[in-house]
Amino acid sequence: MSRVGRVERTTKETSVVVEIDLDGTGKVDVSTGVGFYDHMLDQLGRHGLFDLTVKTEGDLHIDSHHTIEDSSLALGAAFRQALGDKRGIVRFANASVPLDESLAQVTVDLSGRPYLVHSEPENMAPMIGSYDTTMTRHILESFVAQAQIALHVHVPYGRNAHHIVECQFKALARALRYASEIDPRQTGIPSTKGAL
Ligand SMILES: [Mn+2]
Secondary structure, eight states: OOOEEEEEEEOSSEEEEEEEETTSOOOEEEEOSOHHHHHHHHHHHHHHTOEEEEEEEEOTTTOSHHHHHHHHHHHHHHHHHHHTTOTTBOOEEEEEEEETTEEEEEEEEOOSSOEEEEEOOSSOOSEETTEETTHHHHHHHHHHHHHTOEEEEEEEEOOOHHHHHHHHHHHHHHHHHHHHSBOTTOOSOSSTTSOO
């Protein structure tokens, strides 16, 4: 059974195509026009071992907000689609990933209910290339809303903005990978309700 998702989303602001295979090998093909965001999506696929395609053409003449937000919404929807009825998945997972002086701690429940708890150092550099560092929380909010997962992301310490953001995407990748993996002892849907 292949666990793949494909979402096309077109508005007056952006045109997005996302494809994800949860059981991939980390093959990534992303282009959003926002270099650092591409670098983060690359982390997500590579460390999640997802095969991931994200192609976005957005209104970058305004700024990168719509491009980043709509890509993340489509990615969340594709991830949700790929999970299907969630039969046999691990469901809960956590991952801690350091990047030099920064640490990210991510905990996830593929619960069917969207909820984000997020904290990171407040005094980060405002921009990384054309990436506005206040967008990280918005990326996570957008992903969570569509993926319908509970996601807790914390960076208790870190100094370099590039490191602070990148360790979050690496830890998110690992947590999503472990939570979405098939548990060989789990024959049903991992919920006492019988549905997720
Ligand atoms: Mn980097």
